[in-house]
Amino acid sequence: MTIPPFAAGTTARAVVDLAAVTHNVRALRGHAPTAAVMAVVKADGYGHGMLPVARAALAGGASWLGVATAEEALALRAGLRDVDVPLLVWLLAPGAPFAALVAADVDVTVAAPWSVDEVAAGARAAGRPARVHVKVDTGLSRNGVAPAALPDVARRLADLEAAGTVQVVGLMSHLAAADEPGHPSVDRQATAFAAATDVLHEAGLRPSVRHLANSAATLTRPDLHLDLVRPGISVYGFSPGPLLGTPGDFGLRPAMTLQARLAQVKDVPAGEGVSYGHLYTTPRDTRVGLVPLGYGDGIPRHASGGTAGPGGPVAVGSGDAARVLRVVGRVCMDQMVLDLGPDAVEREGDVVTLFGASDGVADGATVPNAQDWADAAGTISYEIVTRLGARVPRVHVHEGDHE
Numbered sequence: 376m377t378i379p380p381f382a383a384g385t386t387a388r389a390v391v392d393l394a395a396v397t398h399n400v401r402a403l404r405g406h407a408p409t410a411a412v413m414a415v416v417k418a419d420g421y422g423h424g425m426l427p428v429a430r431a432a433l434a435g436g437a438s439w440l441g442v443a444t445a446e447e448a449l450a451l452r453a454g455l456r457d458v459d460v461p462l463l464v465w466l467l468a469p470g471a472p473f474a475a476l477v478a479a480d481v482d483v484t485v486a487a488p489w490s491v492d493e494v495a496a497g498a499r500a501a502g503r504p505a506r507v508h509v510k511v512d513t514g515l516s517r518n519g520v521a522p523a524a525l526p527d528v529a530r531r532l533a534d535l536e537a538a539g540t541v542q543v544v545g546l547m548s549h550l551a552a553a554d555e556p557g558h559p560s561v562d563r564q565a566t567a568f569a570a571a572t573d574v575l576h577e578a579g580l581r582p583s584v585r586h587l588a589n590s591a592a593t594l595t596r597p598d599l600h601l602d603l604v605r606p607g608i609s610v611y612g613f614s615p616g617p618l619l620g621t622p623g624d625f626g627l628r629p630a631m632t633l634q635a636r637l638a639q640v641k642d643v644p645a646g647e648g649v650s651y652g653h654l655y656t657t658p659r660d661t662r663v664g665l666v667p668l669g670y671g672d673g674i675p676r677h678a679s680g681g682t683a684g685p686g687g688p689v690a691v692g693s694g695d696a697a698r699v700l701r702v703v704g705r706v707c708m709d710q711m712v713l714d715l716g717p718d719a720v721e722r723e724g725d726v727v728t729l730f731g732a733s734d735g736v737a738d739g740a741t742v743p744n745a746q747d748w749a750d751a752a753g754t755i756s757y758e759i760v761t762r763l764g765a766r767v768p769r770v771h772v773h774e775g776d777h778e
């Protein structure tokens with residue numbers, strides 16, 4: 376990736392390489408050659424920017440797009456008016472705008488018995504049949520029709536289908552632990568999914584799009600690819616779980632690079648406490664650098680450096696001076712501190728990289744990745760990229776550049 380120079384007036388930014396998204400979707404198609412790929416772009420494309428990511432994913436061969444909420448689905452359809460692609464939304468609560476979703480040609484999910492009536496009312500209001508995916512709970516115990524309730528839901532949907540009010544096009548479920556190699560729940564859920572398929576068939580429904588696989592199952596369980604896979608995190612170039620492998624193991628390239636300019640560099644004598652609570656004390660006369668990013672930008676406060684362990688990693692310098700430092704002291708709302716060392720050559724305005732690609736910055740140092748930040752904060756890479764705040768501008772590069 377070619378990282379553009381910092382724009383004037385920018386103090387922090389997330390560079391999103393759309394060619395990496397396109398590349399990743401292509402790689403995912405290679406992992407699941409017999410299934411269609413639905414790129415999951417919920418939560419603003421896991422923090423990367425929903426619309427640019429959606430277009431880059433389509434360029435890589437995704438033939439469906441999936442989101443969680445009705446608002447996301449409607450915004451996605453509105454932003455992709457020039458594109459004919461099926462969209463699916465799966466997390467709806469009573470009162471959701473079913474009529475608007477059906478009118479916008481968004482496939483809706485029946486994930487609980489209450490939604491059958493609301494979908495039907497929405498279809499009548501929209502004046503066209505609702506395209507429905509039944510979401511069954513096969514063992515996640517989160518959203519999805521409970522197996523005990525499925526026969527009744529299937530019967531009611533079959534009646535509505537016969538009346539021309541709905542069209543049941545899909546059956547889906549979601550896995551609880553596919554990111555843990557060999558977890559026994561995966562096979563149990565696959566068996567429950569087959570049973571749910573039988574229940575729909577017995578009701579006379581013939582969903583042609585059956586889908587179960589998230590990123591982890593797309594990458595590691597070809598037997599679960601079915602008609603469609605629903606990768607999310609892997610579209611953005613991250614591994615769904617460190618135990619399964621690295622992005623490189625799966626042919627994936629992280630798309631996001633998070634950078635900031637040092638806002639201040641100054642000398643601090645030995646023995647001084649640094650940042651709120653003085654979790655860190657300078658062990659010698661040194662020089663500290665101020666990074667203008669904090670939890671107000673989505674940087675986890677749990678990645679503070681001090682008594683609880685090393686802070687989040689940041690690549691600084693270039694050439695011979697390139698190195699990876701750890702945040703010292705508390706991550707604050709807007710800022711955090713690096714101990715650059717007594718001989719530091721960094722200056723105010725220098726660019727530091729929290730995670731992502733190494734091009735053009737910190738040459739010679741191994742730039743940290745979002746998984747390193749997840750490890751420092753006790754979370755997963757999903758949360759690191761998705762929580763990145765609105766205050767950090769996303770700079771999309773390689774748009775329409777499909778290698």
Ligand SMILES: *Cc1c(COP(=O)(O)O)cnc(C)c1O
Binds near residue numbers: 588589
């Ligand atoms: C978020 C989500 C996905 C994508 O999961 P990843 O682990 O990011 O691949 C797929 N399906 C459903 C129902 C989801 O909610």
